[in-house]
Amino acid sequence: MTALDDDKPTPRGELTLQIVPLPSDTNPNGDVFAGWLVKQMDIAAATMAGRISQGRNATVAMDRMEFLSPLRVGSQVGCYCDVVEIGRSSMKLRVEVWTRDRTAKHPRKVTEGMFVYVAIDEHGRIREVPEQNR
Template identity: 45%
Template sequence: MTREPAIRTAAMPADTNANGDIFGGWLMSLMDMGAGLIAARRARGPVATVAMDGMQFHLPVKVGDEVSVYCEITRVGRTSITMAVEAWRRHRYEDEQHKVTQAVFTFVALDDNGRPRLVD
């Protein structure tokens, strides 16, 4: 089965922490951006992140690694969308990918006044 990433980018030197690995906050932000794209498409309008649960880092990401974020909607509520989000890395000269982290993100659909609205 081939799945398409919600977002894909290369990890750059500016994204590193004091140890020289990619900063976990950068990775979390990338996951939020990718998941937000999917949630907004499903909600057919603006969404806001309201929760992120269960994030665990399995492997470090290095400068130059390709990072792909995959999302799967697991629940659609009246005003919310919950999804499983995974981040995978691939060394720039290799084909094999490795999962580096995952989390559950929850978004709420917003109306024009920034208040929760029903998800279509």
Template identity: 50%
Template sequence: MLDSEESNPLPQGELSLQFPASISDTNSYGDIFGGWLVKHMDTAAAVHAGRLAHGRIATVSISQVEFLSPVLVGTLLSFYTRTVETGKSSMKIAVEVWAQCPDGTEFRKITEGLLVLVAINDEGHIRPLPTAYQRLGR
């Protein structure tokens, strides 16, 4: 998942979310909170996993989150997702967050992480993924 930027300087996966960082999402120094970014990484992974699961999903774990640089207000954030692996009911989704500076001069990776989500039914119990997605990526 954690490819070096030198070997692959472009985002991997599909664009799942995109919006600018706003002042309400910053700490007292004017930088975006890391937890705020993780919240939206979870949302992007849920969008991706919901498509695979054809329904309701739940996050099981978030790991390998690595922050590479701070984010300023006005930065356009793009959340890219890709399926790393699927199991009977689970999906391992890689999320990369890329930033376009407010002045448009720089496009860079901000953070990345690996999330595991599971398909659940209406009662909140784990259910199998559609057969076409089971064991994808192995």
């Protein structure tokens, strides 16, 4: 995760989802549950996978999830998606989560992870990603 080593780290990829966690999304200390954050990352990546596959898709794997710092309630959260690889029917996407705390001047990276999706048809069977998107 080289973005933390840079003098001015910036997100990689396209801003795909932006949301603010509410008190119901947190533990008693006010930190956002990791499961809530993974859900938002999955939604963001599935949105991009849907554009690539031009239809339905399903999550088949999540890999290399690292949580670098806590996420506080009320922070502005952005999920940035970056295409890593597109196969015949699968799509591998990197998702980075950045936050801007209410009192912070600069955004900070919270986590990143790899998500793999497969394009599916209306019956839930694997189908090919359109050729022009591979």
